Amino acid sequence: MFFKLLIWCLLVTVAHFHSWYKEHILNGDRVPHPCCPGRVWSRVGHTGPSSTPLNDFGRDFQRSRHLFTKELCLADSDGDGISNGVELGLNTTVYDLPTLCHFIDSSHMSRKFEEVVLFLKRSKLLSTPIGHPGFCDQNTGRCQPNFPCGC
Template sequence: MLIAVILGVFMFTVTQSHPSYKSRILNGNNVPDPCCPGRKWGRVGHTSPRDTALNNFGRDFQQNNYQFTEQLCLADSDGDGIPNGLELGLNTTRHNLQTLCQFIGSNPFNNQLVQFLERSYLLANPIGHPGLCDQDRCPPHLRYRCGRC
Protein backbone atom coordinates (compact mmCIF):
# COMPACT_ATOMS: atom_id res chain seq x y z
CA MET A 1 0.00 0.00 0.00
CA LEU A 2 2.78 2.43 0.90
CA ILE A 3 4.54 1.70 -2.39
CA ALA A 4 1.33 2.46 -4.30
CA VAL A 5 0.96 5.81 -2.50
CA ILE A 6 4.61 6.75 -3.16
CA LEU A 7 4.32 5.72 -6.80
CA GLY A 8 1.08 7.71 -7.14
CA VAL A 9 2.70 10.84 -5.69
CA PHE A 10 5.70 10.39 -7.99
CA MET A 11 3.50 10.01 -11.07
CA PHE A 12 1.45 13.09 -10.09
CA THR A 13 4.66 15.11 -9.64
CA VAL A 14 6.09 13.99 -13.00
CA THR A 15 2.90 14.65 -14.95
CA GLN A 16 2.39 18.03 -13.29
CA SER A 17 5.92 19.26 -14.05
CA HIS A 18 5.52 19.31 -17.84
CA PRO A 19 2.95 22.13 -17.96
CA SER A 20 5.60 24.32 -16.33
CA TYR A 21 7.61 24.04 -19.55
CA LYS A 22 5.01 26.24 -21.28
CA SER A 23 5.99 29.09 -18.97
CA ARG A 24 9.58 28.75 -20.20
CA ILE A 25 8.53 29.25 -23.83
CA LEU A 26 7.72 32.63 -25.33
CA ASN A 27 3.89 32.77 -25.51
CA GLY A 28 3.85 29.10 -24.53
CA ASN A 29 0.32 29.34 -23.15
CA ASN A 30 -1.02 31.05 -26.29
CA VAL A 31 0.16 28.80 -29.13
CA PRO A 32 -2.78 28.27 -31.49
CA ASP A 33 -4.10 24.86 -32.42
CA PRO A 34 -3.70 24.77 -36.22
CA CYS A 35 -6.62 22.36 -36.52
CA CYS A 36 -9.16 24.07 -34.30
CA PRO A 37 -9.35 27.85 -34.72
CA GLY A 38 -9.78 29.59 -31.39
CA ARG A 39 -8.24 26.77 -29.38
CA LYS A 40 -4.78 26.75 -27.81
CA TRP A 41 -2.31 23.90 -28.26
CA GLY A 42 -1.90 22.33 -24.83
CA ARG A 43 1.51 20.73 -25.30
CA VAL A 44 3.70 22.98 -27.45
CA GLY A 45 6.60 20.54 -27.74
CA HIS A 46 4.47 17.51 -28.58
CA THR A 47 3.13 16.11 -31.85
CA SER A 48 -0.50 16.41 -30.72
CA PRO A 49 -2.38 17.94 -27.79
CA ARG A 50 -2.61 14.47 -26.21
CA ASP A 51 0.53 12.71 -27.47
CA THR A 52 3.77 12.30 -25.52
CA ALA A 53 6.00 12.15 -28.63
CA LEU A 54 8.06 15.31 -29.11
CA ASN A 55 7.84 17.40 -32.26
CA ASN A 56 10.93 19.14 -33.65
CA PHE A 57 10.38 22.21 -31.47
CA GLY A 58 10.11 19.97 -28.40
CA ARG A 59 13.38 18.25 -29.30
CA ASP A 60 15.06 21.63 -29.91
CA PHE A 61 13.72 22.90 -26.57
CA GLN A 62 15.04 19.76 -24.86
CA GLN A 63 18.47 20.23 -26.49
CA ASN A 64 18.50 23.82 -25.15
CA ASN A 65 18.09 22.50 -21.59
CA TYR A 66 14.38 23.40 -21.58
CA GLN A 67 15.16 27.10 -21.98
CA PHE A 68 13.92 29.51 -24.63
CA THR A 69 17.33 30.66 -25.83
CA GLU A 70 18.49 33.00 -28.57
CA GLN A 71 19.33 29.93 -30.67
CA LEU A 72 15.84 28.45 -30.23
CA CYS A 73 14.23 31.85 -30.94
CA LEU A 74 16.09 32.13 -34.27
CA ALA A 75 15.61 28.48 -35.29
CA ASP A 76 12.87 27.26 -37.62
CA SER A 77 12.03 24.01 -35.86
CA ASP A 78 9.11 23.02 -38.09
CA GLY A 79 10.75 23.91 -41.41
CA ASP A 80 7.99 26.28 -42.58
CA GLY A 81 10.36 29.16 -43.31
CA ILE A 82 9.29 31.22 -40.28
CA PRO A 83 11.67 31.40 -37.28
CA ASN A 84 10.27 30.24 -33.95
CA GLY A 85 10.41 33.74 -32.45
CA LEU A 86 8.22 35.16 -35.20
CA GLU A 87 5.75 32.28 -34.99
CA LEU A 88 5.51 32.83 -31.25
CA GLY A 89 4.57 36.48 -31.70
CA LEU A 90 7.71 38.63 -31.64
CA ASN A 91 6.92 41.96 -33.29
CA THR A 92 9.81 43.05 -35.52
CA THR A 93 8.48 46.44 -36.62
CA ARG A 94 10.97 48.33 -34.39
CA HIS A 95 13.82 45.83 -34.00
CA ASN A 96 15.00 42.95 -36.14
CA LEU A 97 14.47 39.38 -35.03
CA GLN A 98 18.13 38.76 -34.22
CA THR A 99 18.21 41.78 -31.88
CA LEU A 100 15.04 40.66 -30.09
CA CYS A 101 16.27 37.06 -29.78
CA GLN A 102 19.63 38.27 -28.43
CA PHE A 103 17.78 40.40 -25.88
CA ILE A 104 15.65 37.42 -24.81
CA GLY A 105 18.69 35.14 -24.64
CA SER A 106 20.71 37.59 -22.54
CA ASN A 107 18.02 38.08 -19.88
CA PRO A 108 16.52 35.60 -17.43
CA PHE A 109 13.42 34.24 -19.12
CA ASN A 110 10.57 34.84 -16.71
CA ASN A 111 7.18 36.49 -16.44
CA GLN A 112 8.73 39.95 -15.97
CA LEU A 113 10.61 39.68 -19.27
CA VAL A 114 7.44 38.59 -21.09
CA GLN A 115 5.46 41.44 -19.50
CA PHE A 116 8.15 43.91 -20.58
CA LEU A 117 7.99 42.62 -24.16
CA GLU A 118 4.19 42.90 -24.15
CA ARG A 119 4.17 46.43 -22.67
CA SER A 120 6.79 47.49 -25.22
CA TYR A 121 4.65 46.07 -28.07
CA LEU A 122 7.48 43.68 -28.91
CA LEU A 123 5.33 40.61 -28.28
CA ALA A 124 1.90 39.95 -29.76
CA ASN A 125 -0.17 36.81 -30.25
CA PRO A 126 1.53 33.86 -31.92
CA ILE A 127 0.94 33.55 -35.66
CA GLY A 128 1.56 29.80 -35.81
CA HIS A 129 2.89 26.74 -34.06
CA PRO A 130 6.72 26.49 -33.88
CA GLY A 131 6.71 22.68 -33.87
CA LEU A 132 4.11 21.92 -36.53
CA CYS A 133 4.37 22.98 -40.14
CA ASP A 134 0.99 24.68 -40.28
CA GLN A 135 1.54 27.43 -42.85
CA ASP A 136 0.22 27.41 -46.42
CA ARG A 137 3.79 27.43 -47.68
CA CYS A 138 4.66 24.11 -46.00
CA PRO A 139 5.86 21.41 -48.36
CA PRO A 140 3.32 18.55 -48.52
CA HIS A 141 5.71 16.09 -46.82
CA LEU A 142 6.09 18.45 -43.82
CA ARG A 143 2.51 19.68 -43.57
CA TYR A 144 0.71 18.87 -40.33
CA ARG A 145 -2.41 16.87 -40.97
CA CYS A 146 -5.27 17.80 -38.73
CA GLY A 147 -7.58 15.36 -37.06
CA ARG A 148 -10.86 16.33 -35.52
CA CYS A 149 -11.10 18.99 -32.81
Protein backbone atom coordinates in the same frame (compact mmCIF):
# COMPACT_ATOMS: atom_id res chain seq x y z
CA MET B 1 -1.56 1.76 -0.70
CA PHE B 2 2.05 2.93 -0.77
CA PHE B 3 2.31 2.02 -4.48
CA LYS B 4 -0.81 4.09 -5.32
CA LEU B 5 0.60 7.06 -3.42
CA LEU B 6 3.92 6.74 -5.25
CA ILE B 7 2.19 6.66 -8.66
CA TRP B 8 0.06 9.69 -7.74
CA CYS B 9 3.16 11.65 -6.67
CA LEU B 10 4.92 10.80 -9.94
CA LEU B 11 1.92 11.92 -12.00
CA VAL B 12 1.70 15.22 -10.13
CA THR B 13 5.44 15.75 -10.63
CA VAL B 14 5.24 15.10 -14.39
CA ALA B 15 2.24 17.43 -14.75
CA HIS B 16 4.09 20.11 -12.79
CA PHE B 17 7.18 19.87 -15.01
CA HIS B 18 5.15 20.20 -18.19
CA SER B 19 3.51 23.39 -16.91
CA TRP B 20 6.99 24.67 -16.01
CA TYR B 21 8.10 24.09 -19.59
CA LYS B 22 5.17 26.11 -20.97
CA GLU B 23 6.17 28.98 -18.70
CA HIS B 24 9.63 29.02 -20.32
CA ILE B 25 8.43 29.27 -23.90
CA LEU B 26 7.14 32.53 -25.37
CA ASN B 27 3.33 32.37 -25.23
CA GLY B 28 3.67 28.71 -24.22
CA ASP B 29 0.11 28.75 -22.90
CA ARG B 30 -1.33 30.42 -26.03
CA VAL B 31 0.11 28.41 -28.95
CA PRO B 32 -2.72 27.80 -31.42
CA HIS B 33 -3.95 24.33 -32.24
CA PRO B 34 -2.75 23.64 -35.80
CA CYS B 35 -6.19 22.67 -37.11
CA CYS B 36 -8.80 23.79 -34.59
CA PRO B 37 -9.23 27.58 -34.75
CA GLY B 38 -9.74 29.16 -31.37
CA ARG B 39 -8.19 26.28 -29.43
CA VAL B 40 -4.70 26.12 -27.97
CA TRP B 41 -2.19 23.27 -28.15
CA SER B 42 -1.72 22.25 -24.54
CA ARG B 43 1.68 20.57 -24.94
CA VAL B 44 3.74 22.74 -27.28
CA GLY B 45 6.73 20.41 -27.61
CA HIS B 46 4.73 17.23 -28.17
CA THR B 47 3.21 15.54 -31.21
CA GLY B 48 -0.27 15.55 -29.72
CA PRO B 49 -2.21 17.32 -27.00
CA SER B 50 -1.99 14.23 -24.80
CA SER B 51 0.87 12.25 -26.34
CA THR B 52 4.40 11.99 -25.06
CA PRO B 53 6.62 11.89 -28.22
CA LEU B 54 8.35 15.20 -28.88
CA ASN B 55 7.84 17.18 -32.08
CA ASP B 56 10.76 19.01 -33.75
CA PHE B 57 10.30 22.10 -31.56
CA GLY B 58 10.22 19.91 -28.44
CA ARG B 59 13.49 18.25 -29.44
CA ASP B 60 15.06 21.66 -30.12
CA PHE B 61 13.79 22.94 -26.73
CA GLN B 62 15.24 19.84 -25.06
CA ARG B 63 18.62 20.41 -26.78
CA SER B 64 18.60 24.01 -25.50
CA ARG B 65 18.39 22.64 -21.92
CA HIS B 66 14.72 23.70 -21.71
CA LEU B 67 15.58 27.37 -22.09
CA PHE B 68 14.21 29.71 -24.74
CA THR B 69 17.62 30.62 -26.14
CA LYS B 70 18.56 32.97 -28.96
CA GLU B 71 19.26 29.96 -31.17
CA LEU B 72 15.85 28.40 -30.43
CA CYS B 73 14.15 31.75 -31.04
CA LEU B 74 15.85 32.19 -34.43
CA ALA B 75 15.42 28.55 -35.49
CA ASP B 76 12.65 27.28 -37.72
CA SER B 77 11.94 23.98 -35.99
CA ASP B 78 9.03 22.96 -38.21
CA GLY B 79 10.65 24.00 -41.52
CA ASP B 80 7.86 26.32 -42.68
CA GLY B 81 10.15 29.28 -43.32
CA ILE B 82 9.00 31.22 -40.24
CA SER B 83 11.24 31.39 -37.16
CA ASN B 84 10.04 30.04 -33.83
CA GLY B 85 10.15 33.53 -32.31
CA VAL B 86 7.89 35.01 -34.97
CA GLU B 87 5.48 32.06 -34.84
CA LEU B 88 5.28 32.49 -31.07
CA GLY B 89 4.33 36.15 -31.42
CA LEU B 90 7.46 38.32 -31.46
CA ASN B 91 6.67 41.63 -33.15
CA THR B 92 9.56 42.64 -35.41
CA THR B 93 8.23 46.05 -36.50
CA VAL B 94 10.42 48.00 -34.05
CA TYR B 95 13.42 45.70 -33.53
CA ASP B 96 14.71 42.95 -35.80
CA LEU B 97 14.36 39.32 -34.79
CA PRO B 98 18.03 38.73 -33.87
CA THR B 99 17.91 41.72 -31.48
CA LEU B 100 14.73 40.49 -29.79
CA CYS B 101 16.04 36.93 -29.57
CA HIS B 102 19.33 38.15 -28.09
CA PHE B 103 17.42 40.17 -25.47
CA ILE B 104 15.37 37.14 -24.51
CA ASP B 105 18.41 34.85 -24.33
CA SER B 106 20.68 37.18 -22.40
CA SER B 107 17.94 37.80 -19.87
CA HIS B 108 18.18 34.23 -18.51
CA MET B 109 21.14 35.24 -16.42
CA SER B 110 19.90 38.51 -14.96
CA ARG B 111 16.08 38.36 -14.91
CA LYS B 112 13.35 35.80 -14.65
CA PHE B 113 11.94 34.69 -18.00
CA GLU B 114 8.43 35.67 -16.84
CA GLU B 115 9.63 39.25 -16.25
CA VAL B 116 11.09 39.44 -19.75
CA VAL B 117 7.85 38.14 -21.27
CA LEU B 118 5.83 40.67 -19.27
CA PHE B 119 8.13 43.46 -20.48
CA LEU B 120 7.76 42.29 -24.10
CA LYS B 121 3.96 42.22 -23.79
CA ARG B 122 3.78 45.67 -22.18
CA SER B 123 6.09 47.05 -24.88
CA LYS B 124 3.92 45.46 -27.58
CA LEU B 125 6.93 43.44 -28.73
CA LEU B 126 5.08 40.18 -28.03
CA SER B 127 1.59 39.55 -29.28
CA THR B 128 -0.61 36.57 -30.09
CA PRO B 129 1.22 33.62 -31.67
CA ILE B 130 0.64 33.22 -35.40
CA GLY B 131 1.40 29.51 -35.58
CA HIS B 132 2.76 26.43 -33.90
CA PRO B 133 6.59 26.11 -33.92
CA GLY B 134 6.46 22.31 -33.84
CA PHE B 135 4.13 21.67 -36.78
CA CYS B 136 4.19 23.06 -40.28
CA ASP B 137 0.85 24.80 -39.93
CA GLN B 138 1.69 27.61 -42.34
CA ASN B 139 1.12 26.86 -46.02
CA THR B 140 4.24 28.74 -47.15
CA GLY B 141 5.20 26.59 -50.10
CA ARG B 142 8.20 25.22 -48.19
CA CYS B 143 6.08 22.59 -46.53
CA GLN B 144 2.51 21.47 -46.31
CA PRO B 145 0.74 21.31 -42.95
CA ASN B 146 1.79 18.09 -41.22
CA PHE B 147 -0.16 17.89 -38.02
CA PRO B 148 -2.58 15.33 -36.61
CA CYS B 149 -5.95 16.94 -37.18
CA GLY B 150 -9.02 16.27 -35.16
CA CYS B 151 -10.75 18.54 -32.70
